[in-house]
Amino acid sequence: MANPDHMHLIYIILAAAVATFITRIGGYVMMTQMKRIPPRMEAALNAVPAAVLSTLVAPAFVYGGWDVAASMAVAFVVGLRFNSLWMLFAGWVVVMALRHFAGF
Amino acid sequence: MSKDEFWQGVRRGFPIMLAASPFGALFGALAIDNGFTIFDAVFMSVTVYAGASQMVGIELFNHNVQPWLIILSIFAVNFRHILYSASLTRYISHFTPLQKALAFFLLTDPQYAESEKKGEAGETVSFSWYLGFGAIIYLPWQAMTLIGAIFGQMIGDPKAIGLDVLLPIYFMGLVLGFRKRDHWLPVVAVSSIVSVAAMHFVGSPWHVSIGAIAGVALAACMPLRNPPEEPVTLEHEV
Structure with missing residues (x-):
């Protein structure tokens, strides 16, 4: 917990949480302020x-x-x-079959 | 607070919780595989609470991708929530500011879809109902993350039980889920080709930024189309 590398990860997670919350409240803030995102920026995002x-x-x-x-x-x-x-299951079955029966 | 309404919300959210649970466990197990501790995995589920973006986060972190790109990617994967909160605003105007803040924190795809449905049908979206619905998805999501993480820590070689293919396949499912968006195919094609080339010529983790920037630049330069009529949602996402 105390090593700097690990604190770095905790900060990334906290920043990710803030970024996610901004997306979740952003529409409400925009509705009350009546602002629109520039269309090119929206297309890029x-x-x-x-x-x-x-x-x-x-x-x-x-x-x-x-x-x-x-x-x-x-x-x-x-x-x-x-x-x-189903995608995960099918892909997993294939890779397990190849590794255990076909010697990959 | 109405007990009745709360339990109605719980009942409505229950099947969604069941559908989301495998993804919570998968996130926990893969987070460990990507260098997270059990604490980190649960900490991320508790604070971020957005499954697809959590998966993207652990993968990018493991690739040593620059933090700004990790945060931008998580922001972008969650960007659709802006449309949800905009649309939900009219149904929850009677919430107190604190209730609103909590409601937006809990705003997942199914939370939006069911609240919108209820509001559209002319029913009141009460805070009790909303909280019951959210709690039955939020709390098990944490428990499943913990279970998955503990399981992940017991696995010696993730390759031997085929865990290593699950993230690329999961991401492929997400890419397919976005296929109704404008310019989807050219963006996917360009990002794929550029990232493969960049991995060969430049190396990891730069292939992620270079490939992503190529696709985004392409989308920004292409002719603008009318916005889609309804927000593109991810079916199973918490």
């Missing part, structure tokens, strides 16, 4: 989740090995029809 998340998905697919790639490919197909719990 709207793109942030897909952009950041893609950088976490694509490299794992390309550099994660054949077992991870196969598991992600199957999960992707499942995800087109079913919710993310």
Whole structure:
């Protein structure tokens, strides 16, 4: 708890909590002040989740090995029809099967 | 406070709590796998209370990504809540300021969806009902995080039980969940390609910032479209 690295993480979590609360109260504040977000900024912010998340998905697919790639490919197909719990389950089954039976 | 209303809220929130529980446990286990202590994991669930953004946070932290990008990403993943609170304002104008602050702290996707439904049907969204609904999701979320984290600490090699594929797949599910947004495909394509190239030529953790900035810059430069009619929600998200 006392080491500086760990306090660094606690501060990040607290900042994340503040950022999240701002999003949760932000609409109320805007409604009472009647302000609008500049449209370009809204378009940019709207793109942030897909952009950041893609950088976490694509490299794992390309550099994660054949077992991870196969598991992600199957999960992707499942995800087109079913919710993310099924995606997780399908991907997990594939990777476990490959690792324990196909020797990956 | 009305006891009746409170328990009605609890009953309404119960099935949602069941659906969210696996994600709470998953967050706890993966947080440990990403270098968090049990305390950190529960501390994050208690203070942030937004599952998808919590997952993003632990992954970015493990990649040693710069703190500003971690916070911006969490902010952006949660950005949709601004639309929720704007829309909810008219139904909770009778709350006291303190009740409002607590209500917004608890404002998850299902909390919004059910309150909006109730308000739209002409029913009063009472603070008791709102609190009951929120409590039955908030408290088990903490318990499931703790259970997942304890479980995560018992696992020696996360790869042996396939835990390592779960975060990329979870994030892929989130990416798919945003697919109705403007310019989704070009943003995803550009961020993916640029991040893969950046990982090769520059290395981790820079691939995250470089890939993300490429996608966001593209979205900011593309022609603006009309805003979507309704907020894009994530089905299961706490």
